[in-house]
Amino acid sequence: xxxxxxxxxxxxxxxxxxxxxxxxxxxxxxxxxxxxxxxxxxxxxxxxxxxxxxxxxxxxxxxxxxxxxxxxxxxxxxxxxxxxxxxxxxxxxxxxxxxxxxxxxxxxxxxxxxxxxxxxxxxxxxxxxxxxxxxxxxxxxxxxxxxxxxxxxxxxxxxxxxxxxxxxxxxxxxxxxxxxxxxxxxxxxxxxxxxxxxxxxxxxxxxxxxxxxxxxxxxxxxxxxxxxxxxxxxxxxxxxxxxxxxxxxxxxxxxxxxxxxxxxxxxxxxxxxxxxxxxxxxxxxxxxxxxxxxxxxxxxxxxxxxxxxxxxxxxxxxxxxxxxxxxxxxxxxxxxxxxxxxxxxxxxxxxxxxxxxxxxxxxxxxxxxxxxxxxxxxxxxxxxxxxxxxxxxxxxxxxxxxxxxxxxxxxxxxxxxxxxxxxxxxxxxxxxxxxxxxxxxxxxxxxxxxxxxxxxxxxxxxxxxxxxxxxxxxxxxxxxxxxxxxxxxxxxxxxxxxxxxxxxxxxxxxxxxxxxxxxxxxxxxxx
Amino acid sequence: xxxxxxxxxxxxxxxxxxxxxxxxxxxxxxxxxxxxxxxxxxxxxxxxxxxxxxxxxxxxxxxxxxxxxxxxxxxxxxxxxxxxxxxxxxxxxxxxxxxxxxxxxxxxxxxxxxxxxxxxxxxxxxxxxxxxxxxxxxxxxxxxxxxxxxxxxxxxxxxxxxxxxxxxxxxxxxxxxxxxxxxxxxxxxxxxxxxxxxxxxxxxxxxxxxxxxxxxxxxxxxxxxxxxxxxxxxxxxxxxxxxxxxxxxxxxxxxxxxxxxxxxxxxxxxxxxxxxxxxxxxxxxxxxxxxxxxxxxxxxxxxxxxxxxxxxxxxxxxxxxx
Numbered sequence: 030x031x032x033x034x035x036x037x038x039x040x041x042x043x044x045x046x047x048x049x050x051x052x053x054x055x056x057x058x059x060x061x062x063x064x065x066x067x068x069x070x071x072x073x074x075x076x077x078x079x080x081x082x083x084x085x086x087x088x089x090x091x092x093x094x095x096x097x098x099x100x101x102x103x104x105x106x107x108x109x110x111x112x113x114x115x116x117x118x119x120x121x122x123x124x125x126x127x128x129x130x131x132x133x134x135x136x137x138x139x140x141x142x143x144x145x146x147x148x149x150x151x152x153x154x155x156x157x158x159x160x161x162x163x164x165x166x167x168x169x170x171x172x173x174x175x176x177x178x179x180x181x182x183x184x185x186x187x188x189x190x191x192x193x194x195x196x197x198x199x200x201x202x203x204x205x206x207x208x209x210x211x212x213x214x215x216x217x218x219x220x221x222x223x224x225x226x227x228x229x230x231x232x233x234x235x236x237x238x239x240x241x242x243x244x245x246x247x248x249x250x251x252x253x254x255x256x257x258x259x260x261x262x263x264x265x266x267x268x269x270x271x272x273x274x275x276x277x278x279x280x281x282x283x284x285x286x287x288x289x290x291x292x293x294x295x296x297x298x299x300x301x302x303x304x305x306x307x308x309x310x311x312x313x314x315x316x317x318x319x320x321x322x323x324x325x326x327x328x329x330x331x332x333x334x335x336x337x338x339x340x341x342x343x344x345x346x347x348x349x350x351x352x353x354x355x356x357x358x359x360x361x362x363x364x365x366x367x368x369x370x371x372x373x374x375x376x377x378x379x380x381x382x383x384x385x386x387x388x389x390x391x392x393x394x395x396x397x398x399x400x401x402x403x404x405x406x407x408x409x410x411x412x413x414x415x416x417x418x419x420x421x422x423x424x425x426x427x428x429x430x431x432x433x434x435x436x437x438x439x440x441x442x443x444x445x446x447x448x449x450x451x452x453x454x455x456x457x458x459x460x461x462x463x464x465x466x467x468x469x470x471x472x473x474x475x476x477x478x479x480x481x482x483x484x485x486x487x488x489x490x491x492x493x494x495x496x497x498x499x500x501x502x503x504x505x506x507x508x509x510x511x512x513x514x515x516x517x518x519x520x521x522x523x524x525x526x527x528x529x530x531x532x533x534x535x536x537x538x539x540x541x542x543x544x545x546x547x548x549x550x551x552x553x554x555x556x
Numbered sequence: 557x558x559x560x561x562x563x564x565x566x567x568x569x570x571x572x573x574x575x576x577x578x579x580x581x582x583x584x585x586x587x588x589x590x591x592x593x594x595x596x597x598x599x600x601x602x603x604x605x606x607x608x609x610x611x612x613x614x615x616x617x618x619x620x621x622x623x624x625x626x627x628x629x630x631x632x633x634x635x636x637x638x639x640x641x642x643x644x645x646x647x648x649x650x651x652x653x654x655x656x657x658x659x660x661x662x663x664x665x666x667x668x669x670x671x672x673x674x675x676x677x678x679x680x681x682x683x684x685x686x687x688x689x690x691x692x693x694x695x696x697x698x699x700x701x702x703x704x705x706x707x708x709x710x711x712x713x714x715x716x717x718x719x720x721x722x723x724x725x726x727x728x729x730x731x732x733x734x735x736x737x738x739x740x741x742x743x744x745x746x747x748x749x750x751x752x753x754x755x756x757x758x759x760x761x762x763x764x765x766x767x768x769x770x771x772x773x774x775x776x777x778x779x780x781x782x783x784x785x786x787x788x789x790x791x792x793x794x795x796x797x798x799x800x801x802x803x804x805x806x807x808x809x810x811x812x813x814x815x816x817x818x819x820x821x822x823x824x825x826x827x828x829x830x831x832x833x834x835x836x837x838x839x840x841x842x843x844x845x846x847x848x849x850x851x852x853x854x855x856x857x858x859x860x861x862x863x864x865x866x867x868x869x870x871x872x873x874x875x876x877x878x
Binding site: 510 | 719
């Protein structure tokens with residue numbers, strides 16, 4: 030579609046494609062290893078981690094807030110800083126997910142499922158180490174793909190049209206069954222509820238005003254982060270206050286300084302969880318490449334796939350380290366993956382990339398072949414900088430994470446609950462500077478508390494909120510595009526890529542039944 | 557004792573905040589300005605504000621704080637503006653046709669078009685009809701002939717948003733050429749472009765900025781401005797080709813209704829200097845923006861003129877909400 034030899038066009042001097050790239054890599058490395066740039070990577074990563082750890086501050090916000098500061102810097106310095114902030118923020122989200130069951134960024138939703146139970150069992154450090162190792166390796170994988178595989182992967186991104194996005198959304202729905210601990214029916218109801226909430230506001234196609242109940246302020250709809258904080262964090266706080274249940278009363282919760290946890294966990298992950306690491310990294314990179322789909326979807330898909338591939342799927346959700354590794358590896362792989370369409374085509378792969386795109390424009394850097402040839406020194410330094418920040422995260426995260434875990438564990442409930450409550454209010458306000466969001470967050474908090482009593486889990490609802498717009502826009506656009514066919518719905522089934530996705534959906538949906546069929550077969554064979 | 561000390565500190569802090577919040581009467585501006593952006597970061601509105609930022613600080617003599625209030629296609633931000641204090645310290649970027657069409661089509665968008673007091677219109681991006689470089693359509697004529705020969709709705713044209721300039725531009729082309737193109741709205745220019753790159757739509761009705769940025773990949777068939785743009789010299793205007801379509805998005809800044817006229821005049825003067833600053837002009841041209849220099853009166857006249865035009869079109873299409 031983009032023509033043969035896109036790779037040749039992106040590396041114009043290359044006959045075999047190899048040499049200039051190595052030259053550029055070497056050049057990039059030299060530029061990166063200056064005191065100033067190293068300091069910026071370090072500072073950016075730390076700032077990103079802090080921002081990511083605060084619920085209500087997303088990676089996109091963290092990057093956007095720092096954009097004005099980059100104006101005084103050179104293009105390289107500015108881009109390197111923003112890249113480090115992005116990578117750090119995605120990692121930082123795991124801290125609050127593990128410690129207070131609230132995803133720090135939407136990319137860490139899945140980390141709550143196993144990370145928080147681990148913290149409740151006194152294994153907070155193990156969870157943080159797992160998140161760190163996963164984030165580092167996933168981040169590096171994404172950057173390696175970015176550096177070496179950009180052109181062909183960008184081509185794939187373009188082939189995803191509205192119909193394909195619809196099927197990606199449907200695929201997301203099939204994940205609900207593995208996310209609902211308990212009744213699948215309740216999970217689906219939750220997912221529908223979430224999708225219904227996503228329709229509030231202005232319709233993405235057609236501009237109809239829906240469900241605003243006469244309040245113009247509702248035209249903006251419900252923000253994902255607001256619902257996240259409301260559904261994940263508030264019920265936890267309320268349980269603590271109302272019945273004294275929850276993390277603090279479980280005597281094991283906390284940080285028990287066991288020697289050797291760091292090395293033991295790392296060794297376990299690297300030696301035994303390789304399949305998980307590779308699979309989650311690939312999932313994250315691919316979803317990152319798809320424009321419009323980002324870490325929020327990637328971490329849940331990776332979690333689902335890890336559960337399906339596992340020999341002990343029932344352990345997921347009880348504090349199984351595989352779960353944390355899956356989510357955190359994939360969401361950091363999204364960082365590198367999302368930059369592939371950004372740098373090659375000027376199409377942001379994930380929301381923070383849109384901000385970086387603006388910065389590229391302001392520095393006069395045109396995405397495309399130019400970035401990889403005449404401006405290669407800037408680009409390669411930038412890409413290597415993002416990779417470096419994935420490595421810097423490790424010492425900072427392990428050390429900082431320990432401090433944070435110990436701090437949260439030692440803090441008495443009297444300080445913790447109000448402190449988190451204030452954080453949630455500030456966080457939900459900060460997203461759109463809209464007071465309505467704070468109110469919505471509290472409303473969802475109470476709804477979430479009630480739902481918890483009824484054994485509905487929050488994750489399917491949030492997934493419905495994320496996937497609703499994706500499916501709606503895909504479906505309606507595909508329909509509009511189908512005017513030429515006997516039935517407009519044909520567009521959903523025309524593209525071979527759609528067939529692959531439909532097959533994936535079918536497999537994902539029927540998987541649990543395969544499991545029970547297998548059992549019955551084995552049972553009948555035994556007789 | 558400790559409690560009294562803490563109480564005093566808090567009291568002093570509160571007083572300090574309250575005191576700095578008061579705007580002194582001595583000369584506008586005497587404190588920083590808030591410049592609200594109504595769309596996502598890295599969009600056209602944001603990029604323009606960033607281009608203007610340092611010149612603004614210079615000519616205004618005060619800091620400018622850029623904030624975002626995103627949602628509802630801009631309506632959240634504009635409704636917030638109409639409720640802000642009309643003292644000139646809060647302004648927002650505004651867009652035509654959005655501010656005209658939203659109240660018209662939605663009934664209650666949270667603001668009324670004329671509640672936004674125009675300060676300045678500083679840029680426009682005319683609509684641009686583009687196809688891919690490898691498309692069989694080499695001229696607008698080819699495109700229209702193909703659309704006429706095939707059943708209505710076969711040819712799909714992507715664009716940014718509903719009730720936007722892209723949407724209107726496609727509608728106007730349908731009317732002027734007697735064809736029926738299917739308009740496919742995308743969330744923004746950023747998501748419409750990959751649709752064309754991937755071949756999912758036949759063409760895009762997008763903005764001139766995309767013609768500049770994707771020069772190597774897109775072929776522009778026609779531009780909806782009254783004269784050819786210097787950065788897109790080879791692109792004929794719709795008018796040249798016989799279709800009287802002049803349409804695009806206009807962007808400017810506005811203040812809440814009730815802001816004193818002399819404050820508006822001062823701000824208009826500042827923006828005028830900013831847009832005539834050579835650095836700013838260079839960056840605007842490079843990106844494919846067409847700089848406009850319309851002060852308060854000219855802007856208001858434009859808004860009124862466009863309101864009449866749009867009302868006619870929208871009535872015909874049955875899209876006005878009573």
